[in-house]
Amino acid sequence: MLDKANLKIGENSYEFPLIKGTEDEVAIDIKSLRGATNGVITIDPGFKNTGSCESAITFLDGEKGILRYRGYPIEQLAEKAVFLEVAYALIFGNLPTSEQLDKFHTDIKSKSVVDDDVKKILDAFPKTAHPMGILSSLTSALTAFNPSSVNVDSEEDMYRAIVKILGKFPVLVAWTMRKKQGLPLNYGSKSLGYVENIMKMMFEQPNEDYEINTIVKDALDKLLILHADHEQNCSTSTVRIVGSSHAGLFASLSAGISALWGPLHGGANQAVLEMLEAIKEDGGDTKKYMAKAKDKNDSFRLMGFGHRVYKNFDPRAKIIKKAADEVLNSLGVDDPILEIAKGLEKEALKDPYFVDRKLYPNVDFYSGIIYRAMGIPVEMFTVMFALGRLPGWIAQWKEMRLNKEPIGRPRQIYTGQTERSFTSIENR
Ligand code: CMC
Numbered sequence: 001m002l003d004k005a006n007l008k009i010g011e012n013s014y015e016f017p018l019i020k021g022t023e024d025e026v027a028i029d030i031k032s033l034r035g036a037t038n039g040v041i042t043i044d045p046g047f048k049n050t051g052s053c054e055s056a057i058t059f060l061d062g063e064k065g066i067l068r069y070r071g072y073p074i075e076q077l078a079e080k081a082v083f084l085e086v087a088y089a090l091i092f093g094n095l096p097t098s099e100q101l102d103k104f105h106t107d108i109k110s111k112s113v114v115d116d117d118v119k120k121i122l123d124a125f126p127k128t129a130h131p132m133g134i135l136s137s138l139t140s141a142l143t144a145f146n147p148s149s150v151n152v153d154s155e156e157d158m159y160r161a162i163v164k165i166l167g168k169f170p171v172l173v174a175w176t177m178r179k180k181q182g183l184p185l186n187y188g189s190k191s192l193g194y195v196e197n198i199m200k201m202m203f204e205q206p207n208e209d210y211e212i213n214t215i216v217k218d219a220l221d222k223l224l225i226l227h228a229d230h231e232q233n234c235s236t237s238t239v240r241i242v243g244s245s246h247a248g249l250f251a252s253l254s255a256g257i258s259a260l261w262g263p264l265h266g267g268a269n270q271a272v273l274e275m276l277e278a279i280k281e282d283g284g285d286t287k288k289y290m291a292k293a294k295d296k297n298d299s300f301r302l303m304g305f306g307h308r309v310y311k312n313f314d315p316r317a318k319i320i321k322k323a324a325d326e327v328l329n330s331l332g333v334d335d336p337i338l339e340i341a342k343g344l345e346k347e348a349l350k351d352p353y354f355v356d357r358k359l360y361p362n363v364d365f366y367s368g369i370i371y372r373a374m375g376i377p378v379e380m381f382t383v384m385f386a387l388g389r390l391p392g393w394i395a396q397w398k399e400m401r402l403n404k405e406p407i408g409r410p411r412q413i414y415t416g417q418t419e420r421s422f423t424s425i426e427n428r
Contacts, residue, residue: 304361
């Protein structure tokens with residue numbers, strides 16, 4: 001078996017070890033490259049060929065459309081598990097026993113109260129503020145209310161920080177939405193399950209009892225599970241790299257939320273719905289928008305299509321498409337944009353532009369349609385993604401700290417001016 005890679009630069013040859021993962025993925029370990037070659041580095045914008053770490057959390061095979069958390073296939077988790085079990089598995093390595101799950105939930109509930117002064121910060125935001133900006137700020141603000149930094153060498157300390165953020169984050173999510181809607185800020189109820197409680201906090205009206213709709217609850221559970229982790233994506237890499245400077249958990253998460261916001265990442269779910277709405281308003285001509293997406297002089301992209309890693313299909317999209325049908329049927333919602341979405345997908349799947357570039361619907365293509373049927377405003381869609389991704393970010397941050405990874409500090413190839421002399425302002 002080959003276990004070395006050879007590199008030739010001019011007359012000199014160098015040998016680098018290969019690293020193999022448990023799923024037979026192979027990497028060339030170039031840790032010694034600069035030292036051995038007197039300063040030569042690799043360059044890989046967007047890290048398309050670069051592994052940033054070794055990780056035991058999530059496996060995905062983009063060619064085969066496989067996604068597994070801690071070895072458990074996403075299809076089984078989406079079908080059989082609840083979100084909190086999945087969060088536990090991601091963070092601690094295995095699915096919990098019922099005692100472990102009960103204790104985890106009890107500990108989360110015991111830490112779910114948010115300092116009332118956080119409401120003052122929320123009050124200061126204009127009504128027009130985007131919920132992702134608010135959420136990122138409030139998550140960062142939690143550091144001010146919980147100033148002691150996590151001692152990562154103490155399992156107890158680490159656990160306390162984890163249950164704290166899992167308890168408080170849904171409150172921040174619900175408050176962000178309610179504030180924008182002019183609703184009073186509330187707390188859920190300790191008697192409810194984790195996801196049921198999120199729903200109560202988000203949707204309860206001040207003048208009526210809130211009843212959980214089990215169809216909506218099951219769909220939300222599934223959506224959160226499908227978003228819970230996705231190995232070294234943009235926001236997760238952000239969380240790891242911010243945390244690698246030994247910034248605290250909440251500060252690292254706040255940075256991850258900002259990274260998720262962009263329309264090429266989590267912000268795509270909002271962008272998809274806005275795109276589908278625009279197509280509907282424009283008469284539903286999907287062919288016109290397909291042509292725009294293919295036109296290199298047009299900046300328009302088919303949002304919800306394409307993925308850096310999946311080049312066959314996104315297994316999450318398959319599950320979500322089915323769920324969208326089920327949820328809309330059971331709720332009796334007839335949303336014309338579901339038909340537009342299906343029409344676009346059908347055309348794209350037989351169009352050479354999309355086929356050649358291996359562009360398939362991703363997780364965000366159908367999720368917004370479900371969120372809308374649940375009564376969640378479009379601007380909150382990426383916040384819902386963040387709520388789902390929280391356990392993944394936590395697991396990855398924890399792994400990075402426990403593995404004692406060095407501070408993330410890439411190199412560069414400088415292409416600017418070479419040395420020149422300062423000229424005084426009157427002579428420029
Ligand atoms: N519509 C039209 N053309 C596209 C699209 C699209 N959605 N996505 C990629 N392409 C084209 C792109 O123009 C390029 O063409 P060419 O080879 O002729 O220059 C080719 O396909 C490869 O694209 P790329 O941008 O180099 O691929 P990437 O791996 O850097 O980007 C992506 C992946 C997800 C950012 C991109 O596919 C995209 O912008 N999609 C739309 C936004 C979206 O849905 N994002 C959500 C991703 S899934 C949720 C998550 O995990 O974040």
